[in-house]
Amino acid sequence: xxxxxxxxxxxxxxxxxxxxxxxxxxxxxxxxxxxxxxxxxxxxxxxxxxxxxxxxxxxxxxxxxxxxxxxxxxxxxxxxxxxxxxxxxxxxxxxxxxxxxxxxxxxxxxxxxxxxxxxxxxxxxxxxxxxxxxxxxxxxxxxxxxxxxxxxxxxxxxxxxxxxxxxxxxxxxxxxxxxxxxxxxxxxxxxxxxxxxxxxxxxxxxxxxxxxxxxxx
Numbered sequence: 168x169x170x171x172x173x174x175x176x177x178x179x180x181x182x183x184x185x186x187x188x189x190x191x192x193x194x195x196x197x198x199x200x201x202x203x204x205x206x207x208x209x210x211x212x213x214x215x216x217x218x219x220x221x222x223x224x225x226x227x228x229x230x231x232x233x234x235x236x237x238x239x240x241x242x243x244x245x246x247x248x249x250x251x252x253x254x255x256x257x258x259x260x261x262x263x264x265x266x267x268x269x270x271x272x273x274x275x276x277x278x279x280x281x282x283x284x285x286x287x288x289x290x291x292x293x294x295x296x297x298x299x300x301x302x303x304x305x306x307x308x309x310x311x312x313x314x315x316x317x318x319x320x321x322x323x324x325x326x327x328x329x330x331x332x333x334x335x336x337x338x339x340x341x342x343x344x345x346x347x348x349x350x351x352x353x354x355x356x357x358x359x360x361x362x363x364x365x366x367x368x369x370x371x372x373x374x375x376x377x378x379x380x381x382x383x384x
Contacts, residue, residue: 172365173266180363181258181270184371188276190252194243197372203240210239210323227345231302234336239323241339244276245296247321251282254369259284269359271352273371275341290355292348294341296320301328303335310339 173179185195194203202208204221213236216223223229224237251259259282261267271290272279277297279289299316300307306328310317316337319326326337342348360366 173261173367176364177266178268178362178364179261179266179367180268180359180365181261181367181369182273182371183258183270183279183369184273184373186370187254187258187272188252188274188278188370190254191249191278192246193249193276195370203243208243212236212239222344225341225343227343230338230343234325234338238320238325241296241320242323245320249276249278251278255279255282255284258282258369262288268363269355271356271359275339290352292342292352292356294339294349296339296341298340299326299337300340301330301333301335302338304328304330304333306330306333307340308337 185193189195194201194208196203199205200207203224206218206221209218209221213221213224214233217229217236224240230237255278258267258270258279262270262284267284267288269288269290270279270284271292273293275291275293275296277291277295280286296310298307298309299313299320308316310320313329315329316326319337320339328335328337
């Protein structure tokens, strides 16, 4: 039984996805009626070509051509005053008990950290909504600290760089299709997979690579 495995293991590798956050009000991606990709769930402003292939919302080439569709759905991925779920607390609890080797998360909401998980045990494979970087000048900001960027993202609008003479698009530091995961993630993932005693997969259908390769390692 899972409980017995977890109780006896000191090196649990947790792989978490969008399903972990659904109970908090953040949608997953592929649920037929309520998922972010569900046709009726997309804002009216999203072009028909993207409605037919909603994964294009998170494709780098489409974002560079027109960032407005992605920003129009971001408020659903970062609702105001969102709080971690008991599932996030469970992962954090494994860390506090010294049983968690690492948590590789496909989520960009950072709720694992809000639940108390130590940063050194947390790897956001697909980046984070907590920071953003200008595509033109490279200026990086904390979304919480930069009121203008945070307000634009909450309204579903395209935030612009405030550096003098810039005005470029502030791209959230999330990994889009066509981008690599943050430096070192794949290498660390392979090392941790080899060291783990138990692999705990929660809230992900393992449709997206290279994270879906972890169970094979």
